[in-house]
Amino acid sequence: MPESNKRDRSCIGILFSLGLTALFMWLSLRPSKPTLSIEQFYVPALNKTAISNLSATIPPVNTTVAFHLKLRNENKDKGVYYDALNITLYYGPNHSVVGNLTLDSFYQGHKKTAHRMEGLKAKGRAFWENATKAVSEQNSTVFRVGLWTAVRYKILGIKTKRHRFRLVVDVEVNAEGAWPKKKGVKFHSRAAAQAGYPARLGVPLAMLVLVLVW
Structure with missing residues (x-):
């Protein structure tokens, strides 16, 4: 086999290995x-079990809506910095x-779970009229909770740019x-617009690997 062909194959093998290494690094990061x-x-x-007539007082004396919010970071070696969490009740x-x-x-921290026991005051006469009517007649009703925030990940001691989240449940x-x-x-x-080092790096690395394989 000509010496030039051996060198070409060797170079291709090295480039391919580098491309795979870069891809695996991106996936791990x-x-x-x-x-x-x-x-x-x-x-x-x-x-209803505690109040015989839900609509007797509108709005009610106690307008509290209490909830337990759970936040779980599943990453094995990446911490999460949360910005302020803005919660809206609909x-x-x-x-x-x-x-x-x-x-x-x-x-x-990584692999950590946070719990927040919180409460807010729900306002609006029309809301309370409709909610009490729904529970009185149908024994149930549905709320929507919206949560807007942004997070930065701590990767190898470095903070990424913010990843913005708009969530609902x-x-x-x-x-x-x-x-x-x-x-x-x-x-x-609901509409997550993410931007940061890992997201931006992924496409170029994937393209590099495809070029090397081709």
């Missing part, structure tokens, strides 16, 4: 999104805003004014 869920949800003013077919709450920013409450299931319900993406 790319973080997984944190998992957020509502584990418990309770509206005391919609508890109700009705038009998803009218009935309450807001902002939680402070914080850092979460629909939560049913029963005749006791509570989420009826033992297992929580996960937020899903």
Whole structure:
């Protein structure tokens, strides 16, 4: 075999190995999104078992909506810096805003779970009229919880740029004014616009590997 062909094959092999190494590095550096869920949800003013006539006082004396928010970082070696978490409570077919709450920013280590027991005041006479009527007549109703935030991942001691998340989840409450299931319900993406080192690096590396293989 000519010496030039051997050199060509050797170069191709080295380039291919470098391309695969770069791809594997990108895959190992790319973080997984944190998992957020509502584990418990309770509206005391919609508890039929405790209040015989839900519509007796509109709006009710206690307008609190309490919930248990769970945040899980599944990454094995990547921490998560959360910006302030902006939570909005919606109700009705038009998803009218009935309450807001902002939680402070914080850092979460790898493979860690954070729990936030929070509550907000739900406002709006029309909302309370409709919600109490739904529970009185149908023994259930549905709220929507929206959560907007941004996170930065800590990878090898370096912070990425912000990854912005707009999440929502629909939560049913029963005749006791509570989420009826033992297992929580996960937020899903409403419109997530992510930008950062791993996302930008992925396409060039993938193209490099394809070129080398070709």
